Amino acid sequence: MAEQRYEPASIEPKWQELWAREKTWEVSNEPDGRPKSYVLEMLPYPSGEPHIGHLKNYALGDAIAHYHRRRGARVLHPMGYDAFGLPAENHAIKTGQHPRDSTQASIESFQRAFRSWGISVDWSREFGTHQPSYYRWTQWIFLQLFDRGLAYRKDAAVNWCPNDATVLANEQVVDGHCERCGALVEARQLNQWFLRITDYADRLLDDLDEIRWPEHVKSMQRNWIGRSEGAEVNFRCEELGIDYPVFTTRPDTLFGATFFVMAPEHPDVFKLAEGTDGEKAVHDYVTQALGEGAEERGTTEKPKTGVPLGRTVTNPVNGEQIPVFVADYVLLEYGTGAIMAVPAHDERDFEFAQTFGLPIRRVVGGGDELPYPGDGPIVNSHPDFDGLANRDALEKIVAWLDREGRGHSSVSYRLRDWLVSRQRYWGCPIPIIHCDRCGMVPVPEADLPVELPDVEDYAPKGRSPLDAATDWANVACPSCDGSARRETDTMDTFVDSSWYYLRYCDAGNDEAAWGRDALDEWMGVDQYIGGVEHAILHLMYARFFTKALADLGLVGVQEPFEALFTQGMITRGGAKMSKSRGNVISPATYVERYGADTARCYVLFIGPPDQDADWSDEGVEGVHRFLARLWRLGYELGGGEAPEVPGAPEGVDLELLRKAHWAIEKVSGDMTARFAFNTAIAAVMELVNEIYRSRETAATGSLAFATATAASLIQPFAPHCSSEVYELVTGRRVWEEPWPEADPRLLERDTVEVVCQVNGKVRDRIQVAPSTSKEELEALAREAPNVVTHLAGQEVVKAVVVPGRLVNFVVR
């Protein structure tokens, strides 16, 4: 007779079919008295097959969703696909296959994977962002923003990726290269669509204090917004009669400004140089500087270069005439595109002053040498300020500037407006019509969606491939009925994913993007889970959308994601998995070989989920053995009547029941207070080990209770194996059971071990009742044999007694 074995290949599909048939994970929008919980993992970009990172992401989210359900919550746990984007389009250029078809194929492989992993998803709310029924509302939201002036077009120097032949958002440029393809990004002057995220800079910054997010993600967003407080100060060019404002965070050093520098792109550079001796040199310098890419220019290592403009401006605090230069270390995008240079207290200005032999005047005391960027008393400035601490003087100087009308306090940000237009095919069309008479006219709401037309050629040519769809592009102006043309750029795919979590609340709504009741029922997301690579882009854009939509009265919350968990990466052989390294492993391989439960438990057991972890095939085996052991207990105990748990357990039974209640306490704590799934799984392993050790001696009722408890506790991580074992032992459905409660009487012990130390070193242990008094403990410890040895001939100076833990004798 063949030994019975744990066979996930037959167990898992059985439960998956039952859950699908009974629509177990679907949830209605009607409140039913239970508290709501919205658990969401970042939606996948469907490309090829799911990888290990997806498995970890959804195993994590599913564990949380299950746990919340069994704690009595009504849980929304939906799924969708971020389906527009470049990879599908590049594939289309290569093969001619429509991006819709390759995307659909990939979506199907993701669906198969999610179902085979047994993820508890409410499939009735599923959608892809590429479906007209979804992007109709993406366009509608765009028009709401357009209506309020939050979406606008302007000429600007933008990032151009020559390889992808499209513009990029600032956030998509990493070290001067295209985030996606790695090509060196060029600067181009183009007319593009922007969203006014900078209007929200302060709120995006301040509200970070209100949400439970990992500190490093908050700090990345703070860095990215880059708020600096300072002052705007006017420097006047008397010859031309023009005021040039500068932004400075150090108005306390104004008296030390000995020259003035403009960015090469500054619109007045040529005007200032006109008719001076250096005019030609200025032209040459500017031409050369503009030809440089962001990467070459943006480095501190490069020696400072620049040329004089042959003009001076007036320092407003002391009336001094200081020379004006053009130099590429000053950036047009930040502040006003011009700076006052204080070489004594700024490293870059110091370097420039040394190269060009310009005067360096110290105005803040302290530090051994120059440049000195730190704090100290004001010197060499003005009798009213000299001697004051520079931070105090700063406020007084700004107040003085303000009174004199020469400046005012000001705030500057690193954050730029979000460039959202793309000259690519596979994206959401921008619902605007350009009319020569009426200008930019929004597509009427009744005409939405503006559907993506089919084209012959997907290749980008510097203009959107949609340009070629002339039948589609040429339309009558909705306002004057004259001939007009559609906007042919599409939207950045980050627009699509900036509001998908709102759509899940009311995914089937054909009348509106969402019903307000449904939205208020579910928002905000109670727990959001995803990769840290989205710390800035997606997470900032989604916050901006929520705030903008809240201002329009369409959303009732200020923050979309109340709590965020960022998962660590799974590496292999210590390195990131990649095709070029050849170290990619597919979840499907492991699901086939060991079952989904093993794969899911392993990615959570491998280490703390927020940290990177290295995949090990042997480790998978270990987790598989554990589930097989649990299953075998269920198999052996199952079949008959559910046995009684002993009413007054003692001996082995008592120990086993104690271990079970200890495990309940441990797992509950690990899941509530923190996401310590690795230690939660370890605790269930301990319980299973304990059951095996007492298998021969304990009563069947105790074994059954302990086994059912182990199955119940592992349910969020291994739902199939758990359901099987739980049903075998109890005849009931584990997912319908409330989360177990630990019995406090079984958490207490009759005796505890107390450690006996001499001078902090453990010398012996004693078994005592937990209630033993301090005096008694000290007396008992003093008699412990090995303590006696170490106390012999010594004088006890002090005894420290911690009841239930230790006694420490301090001797001389």
Add this chain to the structure above:
RNA sequence: GCCCGGGUGGCGUAACUGGCAACCGCGGCCGACUUAAAAUCGGCUGCUCCGCAUGGAGCGUGUGGGUUCGAGUCCCACCCCGGGCACCA
């Protein structure tokens, strides 16, 4: 340069508010079952030393200091690894 993480056995890790360092898993060793092997079950497993042995001593959480009866945990200084920002005025 600034801001976040992190450094613990052969390996992945654990240690809740300062109180037995190493739970759980991998790997390794030993035993049971078996004709045998696999599977399974049980035990041992930080390093060094003393002892025939029950056992005992010393060392041990990146480095160096400090606080404390007691430090992986707190404080100061530093080193290394990972991530973010950076000619941002």
